[in-house]
Amino acid sequence: MLTAASTDNTGRxxxxxxxxxxxxxxxxxxxxxxVNGQDHLVVGGCDVIELVKQYGSPLYILDEQTLRTTCRQYRDSFQKYYGGESLVIYASKAWSCMAICAIVDSEGLGFDVVSGGELYTTLKAGVSPQKIYFHGNNKSREELNFALDEGVTIIVDNFFELELLKGLTGDRQTTAKIILRLTPGIECHTHEYIRTGHLDSKFGFDPNQIEAAFELVSQAEFLNCIGLHAHIGSQIFEQQPHKDLGDVLAGWYKKAADYGLNPEILNLGGGLGIRYTESDDPPSIxxxxxxxxxxxxxxxxxxxxxxxxxxxxxxRSLVGSACVTAYTVGSRKVVPEIRTYVSVDGGMSDNPRPITYQSLYRAVIANRLSAPCEETITVAGKHCESGDVVxxxxxxxxxxxxxxxVVLAxxxxxxxxxxxxxxxxxxxxVxxxxxxxxxIIRRETLEDLVRQDCLPERLRQG
Structure with missing residues (x-):
């Protein structure tokens, strides 16, 4: 458990x-x-202040122990509680880089990717295509061909994609393993932009479309439907929605047999939330x-x-709590009787969630972890946006x-x-x-920022 804020008014x-x-x-x-003897925050045995001296700031600091522990708790829990075969797959849109892929792969998990770029990153990290599942509501022809070349499982989202895949596999005379994504009509109490399971969603086949999708797949020579999928949202603390989801998917799983389909997989998505603030109370993994x-x-x-x-x-719940971001404090502005702004050397370009979703975070002063909290301030980013508030x-x-x-989670x-x-x-x-x-990811340089720019010769000066 965490120590209660009421008994400790410091970063500890x-x-x-x-x-x-x-x-x-x-x-x-x-x-x-x-915390060490200098009253510095230490993560993974490393003094955060020394990390900033060596690598600069802002700096993402990823704790391998937390990431591996999370993978193992998920994997072991499903082996313990589920009587059939199970597989936990990392939704890599949360953070896709080769080092994270390699760690997650080594713990026996699979991967969900949502773009050609995420697929490429996962493969470059050495992950077997047999452990990769390709999502997306508007995959390009190039992305689908890439997926077919590699033999990954494709999670099909709509009729356009079904028809496109039907044509591509017919041209190749090669069978594709597919999973159909359904929209189950289950709502969760979460942010409007991250609700993906209700009926008004850009994702998946609606209930009145599912049987037509079954029919189309049953007539497609080179489409092998191996399962059904649904996802009902993100940052969920409630347990009931996933109980409801299992029943909905089991019903459609049984119905698929009426069309000669023999799926073997039910993918119930993810969505378990994490603690961003003291008031958050998610279920355990x-x-x-x-x-x-x-x-x-x-x-x-x-x-x-x-x-x-x-x-x-x-x-989110696999990697969210494993990382913190370290910033260096800069300017201060006091608006009398309104607020005090303290600016840091990052903001919305390294964490767009507050300005996008009004997301809440907690922070500590890493070089004075035991100092008492003595004022209320607004942590502002350095970007030219009034809304850039961390x-x-x-x-x-x-x-x-x-x-x-240091901003947590x-x-x-x-x-x-x-x-x-x-x-x-x-x-x-790091x-x-x-x-x-x-x-694990280098800081971008000024040269990196112009690397893809093209300056026509006629615009060059001198």
């Missing part, structure tokens, strides 16, 4: 207690986080896995079908220029959604473990 309140038994998605800091596994077993009994291979797709009304020790401010959708807005280079990322730090 966020340090994980008993990390060996903690579900990583319930921790605000990576599991290896400690084990509790969520048990709920999904046992609910599907009950649904299969109810519908009289054998247990399929169960696939789940956690993304954290509004953060409780912190009075930040000083040069302090290292930044592993999911931070680097993956990062941009070069204002022509600012994306940060470096992997920390047992006191060693290894660079």
């Amino acid at each position: 309140q966020y340090l994980p207690q008993s990390p060996d038994v903690l579900s990583p998605n319930q921790a605000l800091m990576p599991l290896s986080s400690t 084990e509790a969520w896995s048990q709920n999904v596994a046992q609910s599907l077993e009950a649904a299969c009994r109810s519908h009289g079908i054998p247990l399929p291979k169960l696939i789940v797709e956690p993304g 954290i509004k009304d953060a409780q912190l020790p009075m930040p000083q220029p040069g302090d290292i401010l 930044t592993g999911a959708y931070n680097y993956s959604m990062a941009s070069n807005y204002n022509r600012i280079g994306r940060p470096a990322a 992997l920390v473990n047992d006191g060693e730090a290894q660079l």
